[in-house]
Amino acid sequence: MTSPLQQKLKVNGPVVVTANRLRDGAVVYRTADGTWTNTLAGAAVVTTAPAASELLTAALADKLRAVDAYVAPVRLTPEQEILPGNLRERIRAQGPTVALPGAA
Amino acid sequence: MYVYDDFDRTLVGERVREFRDQVGRRLSGELSEDEFKPLRLMNGVYLQLHAYMLRIAIPYGTLSSAQLRTLAHVARKYDRNYGHFTTRQNIQFNWIKLEQLPDATADLASAGLHGMQTSGNCVRNITTDQWAGVAPDEIEDARVWAELLRQHLTLHPEFSFLPRKFKIALTASAHDRAAVKVHDIGLRMHRNGAGEVGFEVMVGGGLGRTPFIAKTIKPFLPKRDLLSYIEAVLRTYNQYGRRDNIYKARIKILVHELGAEKFGREVEEEWQSIKDGALALDPAVVADIASRFKYPRYQTLADNPPELAKARAGDHRFRLWLDNSVSNHKAPGYAIVTLSLKPVGAPPGDTTAEQMDAIADLADRYSFGEIRVGHEQNLALPHVAQRDLLALWRELDAIGVATPNVNLISDIIACPGLDYCSLANARSVPVAEEITRRFKSLDLAHSLGRLHINISGCINACGHHHVGHIGILGVEKNGEEFYQVTIGGRADEQAELGAILGPAVPYGEIADVVEDLAAAYLELREGPDEIFLNTVKRVGVEPFKERVYAAR
Numbered sequence: 001m002t003s004p005l006q007q008k009l010k011v012n013g014p015v016v017v018t019a020n021r022l023r024d025g026a027v028v029y030r031t032a033d034g035t036w037t038n039t040l041a042g043a044a045v046v047t048t049a050p051a052a053s054e055l056l057t058a059a060l061a062d063k064l065r066a067v068d069a070y071v072a073p074v075r076l077t078p079e080q081e082i083l084p085g086n087l088r089e090r091i092r093a094q095g096p097t098v099a100l101p102g103a104a
Numbered sequence: 105m106y107v108y109d110d111f112d113r114t115l116v117g118e119r120v121r122e123f124r125d126q127v128g129r130r131l132s133g134e135l136s137e138d139e140f141k142p143l144r145l146m147n148g149v150y151l152q153l154h155a156y157m158l159r160i161a162i163p164y165g166t167l168s169s170a171q172l173r174t175l176a177h178v179a180r181k182y183d184r185n186y187g188h189f190t191t192r193q194n195i196q197f198n199w200i201k202l203e204q205l206p207d208a209t210a211d212l213a214s215a216g217l218h219g220m221q222t223s224g225n226c227v228r229n230i231t232t233d234q235w236a237g238v239a240p241d242e243i244e245d246a247r248v249w250a251e252l253l254r255q256h257l258t259l260h261p262e263f264s265f266l267p268r269k270f271k272i273a274l275t276a277s278a279h280d281r282a283a284v285k286v287h288d289i290g291l292r293m294h295r296n297g298a299g300e301v302g303f304e305v306m307v308g309g310g311l312g313r314t315p316f317i318a319k320t321i322k323p324f325l326p327k328r329d330l331l332s333y334i335e336a337v338l339r340t341y342n343q344y345g346r347r348d349n350i351y352k353a354r355i356k357i358l359v360h361e362l363g364a365e366k367f368g369r370e371v372e373e374e375w376q377s378i379k380d381g382a383l384a385l386d387p388a389v390v391a392d393i394a395s396r397f398k399y400p401r402y403q404t405l406a407d408n409p410p411e412l413a414k415a416r417a418g419d420h421r422f423r424l425w426l427d428n429s430v431s432n433h434k435a436p437g438y439a440i441v442t443l444s445l446k447p448v449g450a451p452p453g454d455t456t457a458e459q460m461d462a463i464a465d466l467a468d469r470y471s472f473g474e475i476r477v478g479h480e481q482n483l484a485l486p487h488v489a490q491r492d493l494l495a496l497w498r499e500l501d502a503i504g505v506a507t508p509n510v511n512l513i514s515d516i517i518a519c520p521g522l523d524y525c526s527l528a529n530a531r532s533v534p535v536a537e538e539i540t541r542r543f544k545s546l547d548l549a550h551s552l553g554r555l556h557i558n559i560s561g562c563i564n565a566c567g568h569h570h571v572g573h574i575g576i577l578g579v580e581k582n583g584e585e586f587y588q589v590t591i592g593g594r595a596d597e598q599a600e601l602g603a604i605l606g607p608a609v610p611y612g613e614i615a616d617v618v619e620d621l622a623a624a625y626l627e628l629r630e631g632p633d634e635i636f637l638n639t640v641k642r643v644g645v646e647p648f649k650e651r652v653y654a655a656r
Binding site for chain 2: 101
């Protein structure tokens with residue numbers, strides 16, 4: 001399989017780098033200071049391919065805290081709130097769209 | 105129930121220790137993700153959208169009450185209080201944490217449960233008719249042969265790195281409840297002209313991107329040759345199956361490209377060189393395995409006891425359930441009870457820890473401690489005395505697993521879809537939930553009769569959409585969810601792939617399309633005895649297509 005770094009990045013708008021946390025699989029986002037956060041609001045947003053590539057390279061170099069990092073689209077509201085850019089990312093950010101059977 | 109011995113317990117225990125070490129080394133950084141991923145997959149651990157997912161095998165769909173309680177415990181302690189029964193007699197936990205996986209697998213192992221060979225390019229969990237051992241129409245208990253294959257193919261070094269995953273299913277009944285024709289190898293037990301029992305061997309079935317119905321390469325295989333012949337099929341596939349293209353790596357592609365006849369000849373040649381060797385089955389070995397399946401000591405009872413007839417006459421809801429969810433049993437006075445995991449507006453196949461515990465208790469009280477798991481994502485209690493049916497029904501009804509919709513339009517097979525799965529393109533579960541809400545009227549569902557809807561959230565077809573009477577496949581178009589509909593598919597002994605109805609429809613319209621199909625069927629059928637599938641066969645796709653697309 002082609003490594004994410006070898007794939008040509010197409011960036012047509014604001015993007016973030018996201019991954020799953022190694023220890024529990026939770027969804028995480030790369031922050032501007034080189035750590036990970038579990039809230040989209042804390043993610044570093046970039047808008048160009050070189051910037052996205054740089055963010056992704058740094059994310060993939062972190063072998064211990066997160067796995068399967070990739071670039072994901074987001075939308076910015078006029079107030080600069082970060083929203084998921086597609087349904088898949090919305091579900092990753094907010095959880096399944098159906099009620100969970102075991103919920104209290 | 106099959107009684108595991110020390111060898112099985114040692115094997116599973118050793119795997120737990122090995123996996124604990126591997127997880128520890130991954131968390132410490134000693135193992136990279138590339139090194140660790142194949143190791144976790146060998147233990148049924150996937151990384152999905154929000155979390156790790158643990159898939160646990162339920163060999164030939166047979167669970168003890170103790171095992172079901174252990175699954176409930178794992179759901180409660182390590183997950184979010186529920187599990188998802190799949191179309192391959194597995195259960196999946198969707199929220200498990202890597203750091204807790206070693207403890208979870210150790211707890212599972214204490215009940216003889218594990219995730220070995222539930223992922224990866226190996227022989228997966230071997231499945232059978234969920235009514236094996238109790239079905240009145242079976243020749244013999246297919247689980248004995250499934251167990252024999254399981255033992256032979258567990259950690260088989262030659263077949264641990266096949267070109268792609270490999271699925272085997274068996275049935276010993278005239279009516280195929282195990283979908284054997286859509287498996288890599290399907291085995292059907294039957295009698296030959298001389299009255300001997302053996303196997304019809306079918307190969308190259310499968311769904312996914314390129315669906316095929318399996319082709320028969322051996323109409324009758326004597327029992328003694330089962331292991332050697334399966335070994336020859338696997339060797340032939342291992343040698344010639346493609347490893348250069350993941351989409352062409354399954355045995356179905358090889359069988360299609362070579363032709364079933366040539367593939368069969370290759371198998372035959374390989375088989376001739378091994379059939380009289382160590383794999384020729386000694387009847388004593390088979391008898392030993394068969395002896396470890398413990399059957400209940402049924403009482404001498406009569407069918408249709410008076411208390412059942414009285415209860416049936418006295419309660420309309422009970423009668424509806426009895427006629428829908430209760431089936432004939434081999435032993436007089438007993439019944440097979442299907443527990444619908446398809447309540448209106450809930451995810452198909454999901455069960456809470458509380459339900460699992462309650463079902464385990466009911467299995468102890470009413471079914472000799474045994475539970476079965478079917479590929480349609482329902483459970484069954486296989487040994488219920490008919491005189492107990494009313495009392496059992498009340499308790500099943502109280503925990504929400506007595507919806508009388510088995511084999512009806514709301515008994516939907518669905519994969520987890522985009523709500524969980526990293527491969528999915530579209531959601532399955534909310535589509536299923538909405539369809540069940542549209543058909544929540546039991547009068548309507550019963551008037552529609554037998555009608556199977558199968559939903560997959562992507563082309564990989566975990567929801568078996570190609571063989572649904574109505575099949576629904578989720579696709580993504582320009583960032584939106586669309587659903588392609590097929591009709592006329594079936595997974596039984598007359599397995600067939602459905603035909604495409606027309607252009608895919610958006611998420612918001614898919615339940616409307618199902619309503620249109622149901623309405624068209626009611627108008628087109630010759631009478632209530634003609635099920636949906638037979639109407640499609642008689643009139644073709646076109647009248648349904650006209651109805652669905654006329655207003656779109």
